Amino acid sequence: MVVLNKIYTKTGDQGETALGNGARIAKHALRVTAYGTVDETNATVGLARLHAADAMDARLAAIQNDLFDLGADLCRPDMDKDAEAEFPPLRMADSQVARLEAEIDAMNAALEPLRSFILPGGSALAAHLHLCRTVSRRAERLCVELAAAEPVNPAAVKFLNRLSDWFFVAARVANNGGKDDVLWVPGANR
Template identity: 60%
Template structure:
């Protein structure tokens, strides 16, 4: 269990930060950008959760906890023989998202157009979380070119953006109140 007795350490005052394996990198390092954007995703989901109730609230709480797993995974570079076994995202976490996507999507109105981010406050926040998730996903793919990354992290983020899209539609009356894109409407 984590025990924080001090919030500031001063160790990053020169522009570097510690990773889960004890190594230090620049605060602008691609790995730090990736897990920092996962943290940003989590914060936006926290905003969405303010507007959610019941099952949707619980699903978002579970996702928030998973996102800490994603961040911990990204924060700890893969090693051949680590001193302590690192926390890694698992296929089961990805499969859980997939089953939720399938269940919620089955209840939605059929898509007939692209959807503009908006509608209810919950849907708007979920769309924002979806776009931040996509940015985290792009950063992870860039990181994967340079360094080894658990592939389940990328799979999780990819499915999470899909889940957030489906949940946004659910928050918009199961898609009945989605804000639809009208191509060329303002020409």
């Protein structure tokens, strides 16, 4: 259980923050940037939910919870085995990736195949979902960069990769099942 009695602690006033394992790290460190961008993704999902109804809102709520799991995973780098045995870290699981894949497949089954790239937009929900997609792609790139330098749970990277695909397909669903997608016309304004 998390208890937040005091919101400001002044411990970050010198440009450092604490990771989930208690280690202090610069706020501009790649790990902090990665999980900060996951948090930014979560905020964009909150905006999308303002335009979502029922089933879509429920799926987006589940994604927001998963994004908090992902932030918890990324803010807790590997510790020694004794510490992890006593205080096991929350890690992303392949089952979370599989759920996204199943939802993508179910949504995509009802859509006509694309014959053109689409422009972000259409309905308000679709536009917000495209914003979610682009921010989650940035989070993915940062996690991949972090994984090249430090250990990162592979399921975390997979989740972000599927998540941006989920947002893309969900945006098509939000655009009247793809009928209101705004198609790219190459060279239209030459």
